[in-house]
Amino acid sequence: MTNKLSAPEQALIDRERELAEVQRIAKVGGVVVDLTAGFRNHRSPEYLAIHGLPPEAVNETHEDWVRRLHPDDRERAERQFLDLIKGTSDRYSAEYRIIRPNDGEVRWIAAEGRIDRDESGRAVRMVGAHIDITDRAIAREMLRESEQRFKAIADSAPVPIWVTRLDRTRSFANRAYCDFIGLPYEDALVFDWRSIIHPDDVAEVVRNSVAGEASLQPFVLEGRYRRADGQWRWIRSESQPRWDPAGRHIGFIGVAHDITTAKQAEIDLRNVNETLERLIAQRTAQLHSSESQLRAILETTNQYQGLLDLKGRLLYVNGTALAGIAAEPAQVLGALFWKTPWFEAAPEAASAIERAFRTARVGEIAKLDLELQLPAGTRHIDFSLRPVADTQGGVMAVLAEGIDSTERRRNEEALRQAQKMEAVGQLTGGVAHDFNNLLTIIRSAVDFLRRRDLPEERRRRYVDAISDTADRASKLTGQLLAFARRQPLSPVVFDVAAQIQSIANLIRPLVGSRVEIDVDTGSGPNYAIADVGQFETALVNLAVNGRDAMNGEGRLSIALRRVDEIPPVRSQPARPGEFVAISVTDSGSGIALTNLDVIFEPFFTTKEVGRGTGLGLSQAFGFAKQSGGEISVQSTLGEGATFTIYLPQAQAPEQTTAATLSRVDPAGGLGHRILVVEDNVEVGKFSTELLQDLGYTIKWAKSADEALAALAEDEFAFDLVFSDVIMPGKNGVELATIIRERYPGLPVVLTSGYSSVLAENAHQGFELVQKPYSVEAISRVLRRAISERRTRPTG
Structure with a gap:
């Protein structure tokens, strides 16, 4: 006769199991030490798992624990424990390393406990928990x-x-x-x-x-x-x-x-210029005296100084300039300035100085920055050539001045590098945060899928969670690539007005019924050239941002117009040309002035945690820039904001046909033969197995050269080539181009998660499957490519 548990007893057992599971997941193990007669230990199963101990170690000795401590922590950890037992405190807290006996791994342990004492204060029992904090310690x-x-x-x-x-x-x-x-x-x-x-x-x-x-x-x-x-x-x-x-x-x-030297030089230079003007005005009466005074002044400055006649010959040079080339006056006086040792190792600099001299000779000041190779090494010199006027206002000489700006430039570069490192740290932290969130979902779902007793409904839910999370990760990488202008685009000529009307229908359910949407696309079609999918994503991102700025209630306006220039944006000058401007205006809270310069940076967001990734505006920014356009923002705090995307105008296409997507059976390979080109062994095995499960016959080549060799052996052995883009040697685009030239009837499908080759050159007319791809997507693209191939001649 079996004893049936009561409902409270069963509930207690269930709660204990749940608690054990929570402890296992959180890596928390319990320990009880009886101190009435030495050290009698009792370890929980979670404790044994953390410490790498077998089940029979549940009552291990104090000495066993000491031996497991890391040699560098052993004396400190044991002394801390013993001193606590002998003392009066009722709390125990320690951190130390152990070496697990089952796998030899070093793990960090955080131990927390409560000491029970009798009336005399003697410790009789400790109840505690051990937590594996290795990841935190690392x-x-x-x-x-x-x-x-x-x-x-x-x-x-x-x-x-x-x-x-x-x-x-x-x-x-x-x-x-x-x-x-x-x-x-x-x-x-x-x-x-x-x-x-x-x-x-x-x-x-x-x-x-x-x-x-x-x-x-x-x-x-x-x-x-x-x-x-x-x-x-x-x-x-x-x-x-x-x-x-x-x-x-x-x-x-x-x-x-x-900048003491430069500041003193500035003061000296100002004095020199003032003195020069005064001396030249008095030259007829005091020529010899003036020359002496001028020479004395020029010799006291830390700047390079030289006086040139109207043919460019050096009449005078100060000691600072001579020291720069370790020369004596006789070696340079009378020579053309641009043919002196200052410019011997820099022909381009000599030509620039000659042009600047000709400018100064006609009465204008010429300034230029030059990099010179001098005995002291590479030096950056800020030159200016100034005309020296006589009493009638005519140019009688040219004053050449040079300021060594090498140290200042180095200091400025050090500051820029520090700022760059801070920006990289912020971007890296944002990427790590978002991807760790996605990986947490995938890892947890995979762990549960390994359980044999998992109900089918729960199993489907975890599989769906992994699929949805993979899609979110793909979208996240796409947004980052869009901001970096490394997203492979497929630009086409399209009617912007018609596309806006279509997107407005998509936006309405996203922003909610309390947001009124106004669309003004003007009269007639307006054509632009860009990636339609990325354009749609950018417009949706701007609309969703507007909705959030209005707290889900207000007016959202989308307007289209033609413009003949892009106005000045972010310290960049205006850019003339023919563009279409798409503006999205909301009646929301507006943007603070301090945020206007940073809102397009990845992961910058003013929304509360969980309400945005901070990548929407960065995607729109990258898309506009990579498409040859721009994005601007105008906003006043409390009065809403207007974002405007500028795209290059295009001529109306001669003929447009609506694209149709055919539904394809994912397992419809029908025995077609595919040459897979993939250098990564793990990806290659997965790709070939996936395609075989879809019904295709597969041959795997691990490089472009190996694939070309297989085609040379029998060009009719395959119905399609499926190649990765990034490979050692020839990349996928180069391979596809060769195949198109040699075997024009053989279709090629490319695949890549990211490639600078694709971002800079698109994919040159070849089909492209973005990683990660679904079975449905890869099957549809392969079937379409095979069905649309041209008929090849037969032998």
């Missing part, structure tokens, strides 16, 4: 190493670099910064930099600093600062605002460089 170590690398890079920079919080204290300062103010690192972080500004400059520098911070835009400060050795140095600092992943302003990052 991530923590990687973060620490990343911070150390950043500090090492910053400390190697020859210029001060710092990171500032909102309270104006530093969260980081590099070695050059500490050396300049003469303080150790910790003191430098809280040091008030305003205390070392020159009294004559402090008011202006502080005022400009406050204004620059309030603007939340990059800003520049210049002033004199007292260095640790007591010298006053002219410093130019450049600061950029910092934002956290949620778009909140968290401070500034800055870099400074010493």
Whole structure:
């Protein structure tokens, strides 16, 4: 006779099983230690799994636990445990590494426990949990190493670099910064930099600093600062605002460089120009005296200075310029300026200087930046050639001036590199976040599908979840490629007005009944050339963003017009030409001025978590740019926003036919013969098995050359070639082009997840299947390509 469990007993058993499952998934194991007579342990099954122990180790000894500890952590972890038992605390918390006996892996363990004590305070029992925190510990170590690398890079920079919080204290300062103010690192972080500004400059520098911070835009400060050795140095600092992943302003990052030499040169140069004008006006009466004074002035400047006659011959050169080429005056005086040693190793620079001289000789100032090979190495020189006028206003000579800007350029490049690394970090974090979310769904579904007792309905649900998640991952990569302008496009000439009307019907159910949609496409068709699918995606993204900005209620207007130029956008000049402009206007909350410059960046979003990926606008941006057009935005906070996509106009096509999609049986290969070209072994095995299951006869070639050899042996052995694009040697597009030339009746279908070859050259008329592809999609494309092939001659 069997005892039937009551409902409460069965429910208790079920809850215990669920708790055990939760502990297994979360990698949490329980442990109970009886301390009344030594150490008597009881380990839960989850504990045994975490520690890599067999079931019989449920009552392992204290010594067994000690032996399992990592040698570097053993003494510390055991001493911490024993001291706790002997003490008075009732909480136990520790982190240490173990070496699992079953596989030899090193795992990080976080141990938490409660100590029960008797009335005398003696420990009698500990109840605790062990949690596997290996992934967290590895991530923590990687973060620490990343911070150390950043500090090492910053400390190697020859210029001060710092990171500032909102309270104006530093969260980081590099070695050059500490050396300049003469303080150790910790003191430098809280040091008030305003205390070392020159009294004559402090008011202006502080005022400009406050204004620059309030603007939340990059800003520049210049002033004199007292260095640790007591010298006053002219410093130019450049600061950029910092934002956290949620778009909140968290401070500034800055870099400074010493411009004392350049500043003094600027002052000297100004004095030189003023003195030159005065001396030339007085030359008739005081020629010899003026030459002496002019020579004395020019010799005191740190800039390259030279005086040329109207034929370009060097009349005078100062000591700074001579030192730059390690030459004596006699080696260069009387020579044509552009044929002197300054330009011997740079023929193009010599030609540029000659052209600039001719400009200055007719009374205009000529400026140019040159890279010269001098004895000191490669130097960047900012040149200007200025006409020198006589008392009647005629040009009597040309003054050549040069400023060495090498160090300033290096400092600016260091700042740009720091900004680039911060942008790359934000993009990488966004990609990792979204893909980890998708991979979590796939991994969890796969784990459940491995269970034999899974009901069929649940199994179908998990399979559908994997399929849907793969589609979302494909869409995510497509949006990233679109922003990077690396998305393979299929541009065609299409009627923009008709397409907008079609998309408006698609948008209406997306935005909801409380949003009124107005469409104004003008009269007659307007043709553009672009990828229709990407155009549809961009317009839908703009409409959905407008809906969210209006909280699902308001007016959304879509307008089409022709324009003869793209207006200035994002510091770019206007671009003349024939374009169609598609504007999407919403009556929503508008966009803050501080966000207008960053809204097209990937993963930038002002929506709350879970309501957007931050890729919609970046997709529209990439599509417009890659199509030869542009996208602009106009908005006032609280008054809505207008996004405008500009696309190149096109002539009306002579004939247009509606594309039709035939429904194809996914398993309809009917024995057709396909040559598969794939260099990746795993992908090749999967592709051939998939196509065989669809009913095709397959031959697999692992390179383009191997495929061409198979075709040369018997060109009639195959009905179609199915090739990957990215392969060593010849890529898929090159292979397809050769096949089209040699075997014009043989169709070729290409496949790729991403290829710069495709992004830059499209796919040159060949069918393209984007990875990842479904069985339905690949079957439809292959059947269509085979059915539409031209009849080949037979022997």
